[in-house]
Amino acid sequence: MGNYFQPEIECASREQIKAWQDERLVKQVKHVYEHVEMYRQRMDEKGIRPDDIRGIEDLHKLPFTTKDDLRDQYPYGLLAMPLSDCVRIQSTSGTTGRRVVAFYTQHDIDLWDECCARAIVAAGGTKEDVVHVCYGYGLFTGGPGLNGGSHKVGSLTLPMSSGNTDRQIQFMTDLGSTILCCTPSYAAYLAESIIERGLRDKIQLKAGIFGAEAWTEEMRHDIEEKLGIKAYDIYGLTEISGPGVSFECEAQTGMHVNEDHFIAEVINPKTGEVLPDGEKGELVFTSITKEAFPLLRYRTRDICILSHEKCSCGRTHVKMTKPLGRSDDMLIVKGVNVFPSQIETVLLNKGYPANYQIIVTRVNNSDNLEVQVEMTPEMFSDSLSAIAEKEKELVSALKAMLGIYADVKLVAPKTITRSEGKAVRVIDKRNLYQN
Amino acid sequence: MTVKQISVFVENKIGNLAEVTKILADAGINLCAISLADTKNFGVLRLIVDDSYNAATALKEHGFIFSITPVLAVSVPDVPGGLYRILTLLEDNGINLEYLYDVNSQKMDSACLIFKVERPEDAGKALTKHQVHLLCQEDLKSLI
The missing domain is CATH 3.40.50.12780 (ANL, N-terminal domain)
Structure with a gap:
C-alpha cells in the first residue's frame, strides 16, 4: 500500500x-x-x-x-x-x-x-x-x-x-x-x-x-x-x-x-x-x-x-x-511548447524566406534548438558584422516568440533537405518517445 | 578608381570552398587576389578575378549567393612606413578601413593591398591626391 x-x-x-x-x-x-x-x-x-x-x-x-x-x-x-x-x-x-x-x-x-x-x-x-x-x-x-x-x-x-x-x-x-x-x-x-x-x-x-x-x-x-x-x-x-x-x-x-x-x-x-x-x-x-x-x-x-x-x-x-x-507537430524543448509555425511567423516577419529547418538535439541531457535558415541575396552582405547583426536580430525575435534561446544558422541556398518536393521542417534527434 | 570584388557566401562545410574554386576553374577564371573571412557557421570568400562578369554568371548559375563590392587596389611602397603613410591619409580624411588583404605578385616592385573602405570614391581621391598609386582591374589582370 x-x-x-x-x-x-x-x-x-x-x-x-x-x-x-x-x-x-x-x-x-x-x-x-x-x-x-x-x-x-x-x-x-x-x-x-x-x-x-x-x-x-x-x-x-x-x-x-x-x-x-x-x-x-x-x-x-x-x-x-x-x-x-x-x-x-x-x-x-x-x-x-x-x-x-x-x-x-x-x-x-x-x-x-x-x-x-x-x-x-x-x-x-x-x-x-x-x-x-x-x-x-x-x-x-x-x-x-x-x-x-x-x-x-x-x-x-x-x-x-x-x-x-x-x-x-x-x-x-x-x-x-x-x-x-x-x-x-x-x-x-x-x-x-x-x-x-x-x-x-x-x-x-x-x-x-x-x-x-x-x-x-x-x-x-x-x-x-x-x-x-x-x-x-x-x-x-x-x-x-x-x-x-x-x-x-x-x-x-x-x-x-x-x-x-x-x-x-x-x-x-x-x-x-x-x-x-x-x-x-x-x-x-x-x-x-x-x-x-x-x-x-x-x-x-x-x-x-x-x-x-x-x-x-x-x-x-x-x-x-x-x-x-x-x-x-508541436515540440517540447526545455519544457517549453514550440510550434514550427511560430518559428515560421518570426522568419516571415523579419523578411526571411519560409525556407527553414528546425533541428532539436539533446546533449548531456540538455535540449538544444537550432533553426537553419537559407541565405538569400537580399540578406547577404560582404560585411561579416552586418550578417552577424542580422543573425542576432533573428535570435532575439525567436527568443521573444518562443521564450527560449534558439541557435540560428544561416546555410547555403537550396541545402535544406527536401523530400518529395516538401521540405522536412523538423528534425528531432532526441528519440524521446519509446514505442 | 575602384576594382570589383566578388564576395561569396560559403557555408562552413567540407568541400564548399573547393566547389567554388571548381566552378571558377571550369569557367576559365583566373584569381588575382583571394581572402577568406570566417565565423563559426559560415565564411565570406572575397575574390578579385580577371573576368568578374563571367565569374559572377558562373556562380549565379550554380546557385551561390554573392555580392559585388567596390574596393581599392593600393600600391604600397615596399619600404618601412609605406603602409603607415597610406593609413594616415585615410585617417586624416576620416575614412574607416574595414579590412585589407594582399595581392600576391612577383611582377611588382611594390606591394599591392586590397582595401575595403567606407567611402571608396572619396578614399581613392584622397590617396591619389597624395601620389598614392591605385591599380585598376586591368593592372591586376596583368599581374597574374
Whole structure:
C-alpha cells in the first residue's frame, strides 16, 4: 500500500468514481452551455441539449475543443465565470504565437493544488519534507502548480524557480531539500553539477517529480542513480489546469489521472472515434470541476494508451502511459511548447524566406534548438558584422516568440533537405518517445 | 578608381570552398587576389578575378549567393612606413578601413593591398591626391 493525500478519493471504487463523473459532467455541461457561447453554438449545431447529457455514456456526443479554438477565443471567449470571480491566469504558447490564457477561480486553484498534492504524497512527500521547486514560476504552470501542491501537503516549500544552478545547489545542501520538482533535463543537469562539485554526500534528496517534457526510461535511471532518488513522472497542461492532471505512483507503470476532476478519453485522431483501453490514440480531457475555464473534450494531441488495470499502489484511477508521440507537430524543448509555425511567423516577419529547418538535439541531457535558415541575396552582405547583426536580430525575435534561446544558422541556398518536393521542417534527434 | 570584388557566401562545410574554386576553374577564371573571412557557421570568400562578369554568371548559375563590392587596389611602397603613410591619409580624411588583404605578385616592385573602405570614391581621391598609386582591374589582370 502506498501513501495517499486523499485515500477516500484516490482509492474510491470504480462505481463511486463513475458516480462523481456522471454528476459533475452533467453539471459542467449545463454550466458551459449557459456561459460559453462557443459551446452553446456547437451543441446547438449538433442538436444536443444539455439535458441530453445524463452521464459519461453521453460524453461522446459532445463536441471536441482544439488548441485553435483556444487561440480563436483568446482572451475571454471561453471564460465561464465573471472576471471578478477569477483570481489568476496562467498561460502557454499557442500555435502561431498568440498565447493561450487560462483563467482560475480560487476553487480552480484549490483543486489544481490538490492534484499536485496527491502527486507529492505519492512520491513519498509529507509535511516533514522540504520541497525544492525549480520549475519556472510565472505564466508557466510548472512552478505555481507544485508550489501550491506542496503548501497543501504542508511541506516546507522552496520557490526556487528555474536557473542559477549554484544557488539551487546551495539551498539544496544548506536547507536539506528532500523532494526535487523540475523538468527531467534540468534534474539531469543538476545531478551532474552536484557530482562535479563533489557535493553528492551533502544532499538529502529522496525523490523527484519531473515533468513538462518527454523523457526516457534511460534518463530516469540515470537521474535516479546519480542523485540516489526515486524519480516520478507527472503530466499536465495549462489548458486543463497544469501539472497534476495525472501523476505516477510508486509502481511507476503509468500515471493516474485525477478522474474526479478530469475525464480522460483516447480517440482515433483522424476519425474522432473513442478507443478502448489498451489502444493507442490521442488523449482527450474534459474538466468536470473547473469553474472559470472548463473545457469539453480538449484534444491534447498527445498520443497515449489508457489502462484501468488494477494498480499495486491501491489507487483506482485510470492510468495513462507517458505520451508516446504527438498527433501534431508541436515540440517540447526545455519544457517549453514550440510550434514550427511560430518559428515560421518570426522568419516571415523579419523578411526571411519560409525556407527553414528546425533541428532539436539533446546533449548531456540538455535540449538544444537550432533553426537553419537559407541565405538569400537580399540578406547577404560582404560585411561579416552586418550578417552577424542580422543573425542576432533573428535570435532575439525567436527568443521573444518562443521564450527560449534558439541557435540560428544561416546555410547555403537550396541545402535544406527536401523530400518529395516538401521540405522536412523538423528534425528531432532526441528519440524521446519509446514505442 | 575602384576594382570589383566578388564576395561569396560559403557555408562552413567540407568541400564548399573547393566547389567554388571548381566552378571558377571550369569557367576559365583566373584569381588575382583571394581572402577568406570566417565565423563559426559560415565564411565570406572575397575574390578579385580577371573576368568578374563571367565569374559572377558562373556562380549565379550554380546557385551561390554573392555580392559585388567596390574596393581599392593600393600600391604600397615596399619600404618601412609605406603602409603607415597610406593609413594616415585615410585617417586624416576620416575614412574607416574595414579590412585589407594582399595581392600576391612577383611582377611588382611594390606591394599591392586590397582595401575595403567606407567611402571608396572619396578614399581613392584622397590617396591619389597624395601620389598614392591605385591599380585598376586591368593592372591586376596583368599581374597574374
